[in-house]
Amino acid sequence: MTTHVSIDPSILYFGTPVVLVSTVGADGRPNLAPISSIFWLGHTAVIGIGRRSRTMQNLTDTRECVLNLPSVDQVAAVDRLALTTGQSPVSDRKLAVGYRYEPDKFGRAGLTAVSSTTVAPSRVAECPVHLEATVADIYMLGGDEGGAAAVELAVTRVHVDESLKLAGTANRIDPDRWRPLIMSFQQFYGLGDRAFPSTLSSIAEKWYR
Ligand SMILES: Cc1cc2nc3c(=O)[nH]c(=O)nc-3n(C[C@H](O)[C@H](O)[C@H](O)COP(=O)(O)O)c2cc1C
Incomplete structure (x- = not known):
């Protein structure tokens, strides 16, 4: 029997994959920002993003992005983007905790931009997964006073990356090969091995299409 206690954490970041969101501004300038507030349902992705970020500005203005998923192998590059923003001037709130303006996020991270096929923002060559996407809707979270939005x-x-494909299939990922980078309470983690045989996996993936 476990003993539970009531606590009041400042954040509830219990662990989600890290994504590098690539966008372009109305002025054509590229931006790249790490986030970890994301979920998927079918071919819809929903991200949680600070309203005063450059990424939010760009998504509002040009309504396209690429969600680049780093594996644990790209963790150092992701970390080089921490505490940077493409938004100038930097807000007092961000300045106070060490954020600085960085106009060249790809250069700062040491990552390579490659052209996308359906949207204007670039993909990140080093990331094993690229999801090109357009903005369907933007929902302000917490009303007028809130600082975040769900996009x-x-x-x-x-x-x-070819190596992630499940052998003998055309359109499936091998979950034993995909090693997402996970952020939990501001720290980086990888995944462990499979934990238990999954009953849900008896459903053929094409049922979800
Ligand atoms: C690993 C990691 C995960 C992050 N997750 C989020 C997130 O889910 N949502 C968010 O708004 N900011 C998140 N941040 C902070 C943003 O990266 C930060 O606000 C950044 O300044 C945004 O860049 P931009 O202003 O150029 O868009 C995260 C940062 C790191 C390093």
């Missing part, structure tokens, strides 16, 4: 994205194209 609903329609995925328009999926690119994956």
